[in-house]
Amino acid sequence: RYFFSPVTLLLPKHVTSLGLPGSLAHINSVHTKSTCHPKSNIFFLKTHKTASSTILNILYRYGESRNLTFALPLNKHSQLFYPFFFASHFVEGVSSRSVREFHIMCNHMRFTKSEVAKVMPEDTFYFSILRHPVAMMESIFIYYKSIPAFHKTRSLDSFLDSSWRNYNSSVKNNHYAHNILAFDFGFDNNAAADTEDLEERASMAIAAIERDFHLILISEYFDESMILLKHALCWSLEDVVSFKLNSRSEQTRHPLLPNTAEKIKRWNALDWRIYLHFNTTFWHKVDSLVGQEQMKREVSQLRELQAKLANSCLKDGGAVDPSQIKDAGLKPFQYGAAVIQGYNLNPHIDRQTKIKCQRLITPELQYTDRLYTQQFPELAAKCMDPFFSVPISIPGSYNFT
Numbered sequence: 001r002y003f004f005s006p007v008t009l010l011l012p013k014h015v016t017s018l019g020l021p022g023s024l025a026h027i028n029s030v031h032t033k034s035t036c037h038p039k040s041n042i043f044f045l046k047t048h049k050t051a052s053s054t055i056l057n058i059l060y061r062y063g064e065s066r067n068l069t070f071a072l073p074l075n076k077h078s079q080l081f082y083p084f085f086f087a088s089h090f091v092e093g094v095s096s097r098s099v100r101e102f103h104i105m106c107n108h109m110r111f112t113k114s115e116v117a118k119v120m121p122e123d124t125f126y127f128s129i130l131r132h133p134v135a136m137m138e139s140i141f142i143y144y145k146s147i148p149a150f151h152k153t154r155s156l157d158s159f160l161d162s163s164w165r166n167y168n169s170s171v172k173n174n175h176y177a178h179n180i181l182a183f184d185f186g187f188d189n190n191a192a193a194d195t196e197d198l199e200e201r202a203s204m205a206i207a208a209i210e211r212d213f214h215l216i217l218i219s220e221y222f223d224e225s226m227i228l229l230k231h232a233l234c235w236s237l238e239d240v241v242s243f244k245l246n247s248r249s250e251q252t253r254h255p256l257l258p259n260t261a262e263k264i265k266r267w268n269a270l271d272w273r274i275y276l277h278f279n280t281t282f283w284h285k286v287d288s289l290v291g292q293e294q295m296k297r298e299v300s301q302l303r304e305l306q307a308k309l310a311n312s313c314l315k316d317g318g319a320v321d322p323s324q325i326k327d328a329g330l331k332p333f334q335y336g337a338a339v340i341q342g343y344n345l346n347p348h349i350d351r352q353t354k355i356k357c358q359r360l361i362t363p364e365l366q367y368t369d370r371l372y373t374q375q376f377p378e379l380a381a382k383c384m385d386p387f388f389s390v391p392i393s394i395p396g397s398y399n400f401t
């Protein structure tokens with residue numbers, strides 16, 4: 001009786017086939033699916049070099065196709081005045097009171113929970129993503145090569161060997177070089193392996209993240225992360241499919257020497273501890289929310305769906321270097337010593353498919369710009385006016401020079 005009656009009435013639109021009851025576990029999973037409601041009040045802390053642009057694109061597509069309202073940066077900026085601590089008035093429509101209700105906030109910011117809570121509804125789902133600090137540091141070193149901390153160093157190794165001597169935390173933009181995860185979450189990032197109160201500070205940071213966020217994803221397990229997110233938000237598989245955005249071409253990746261990884265873990269000791277903790281809780285969440293077997297099944301369904309999409313949407317079947325991208329609107333922003341890849345659209349697709357495919361491969365800056373124009377057409381027109389001077393924002397920093 002329990003299985004057949006009210007459950008079917010509560011199905012979210014995207015749950016299509018339920019099958020017949022086999023075991024108690026199956027009934028439980030059916031029950032969870034059938035009683036959950038897709039969440040649309042979402043906060044995503046967009047951390048740096050963690051696959052966060054790919055997630056931003058997922059959130060943009062979800063919100064745009066459902067007419068949800070985004071908490072976008074003031075004056076058409078691409079970031080919420082990072083690296084300053086976030087304040088609610090950084091969001092367009094807050095001070096002017098022109099927006100009544102926001103659904104999704106996901107642009108780069110330095111997190112301050114109390115200020116985010118002033119903008120977002122009470123039942124907002126908070127999540128973020130972490131990446132292994134070693135891989136992250138290699139990516140950051142190439143992308144932010146021009147920051148003062150890295151500027152004069154030949155290699156990441158030479159930076160790490162002399163970091164104590166060269167690193168000055170009070171110089172603008174140097175925060176990218178040290179515990180950037182901790183920094184983005186709003187903590188003091190100045191700590192290394194020999195910092196006296198390191199363990200205490202790491203425990204406090206971890207406890208605060210546990211308190212403020214419902215889910216922390218892991219970049220190394222991106223597909224598993226998307227399945228976990230799908231379950232947590234009660235979304236469909238189609239909602240979490242994506243193409244890898246913002247990835248560097250092979251020519252700008254630098255393999256690390258064996259002991260470099262250890263040096264990075266010591267230099268970014270705070271991030272390393274945070275990462276280790278949430279890597280463990282990630283797998284606990286997989287067990288409690290999805291289960292290992294179902295996870296495997298859903299990950300392979302996701303990959304199949306992505307392969308199908310790549311086949312129909314993309315001209316060259318995959319990512320290409322920016323010099324080969326035909327449409328300037330689809331060219332990702334290039335920065336530092338990195339070559340950031342993008343995609344070309346398959347020219348032989350119908351109009352409806354084209355819209356869907358285009359959204360999947362639109363880079364962060366262009367997509368943010370478009371959403372702003374849709375939400376604030378009059379303000380957007382003013383921002384285009386050459387007499388209305390707005391500082392240009394560059395990914396990675398507010399007013400980066």
Ligand SMILES: Nc1ncnc2c1ncn2[C@@H]1O[C@H](COP(=O)(O)OS(=O)(=O)O)[C@@H](OP(=O)(O)O)[C@H]1O
Pocket residue numbers: 047048049050051052053054139219220222243244245246247248395
């Ligand atoms: N799906 C998926 N899975 C795994 N890794 C992925 C994915 N999407 C993006 N990436 C990698 O994430 C790096 C870019 O991160 P961000 O988009 O967060 O960068 S940014 O801070 O917004 O500039 C960048 O890493 P590097 O190539 O090492 O620089 C991307 O390759």
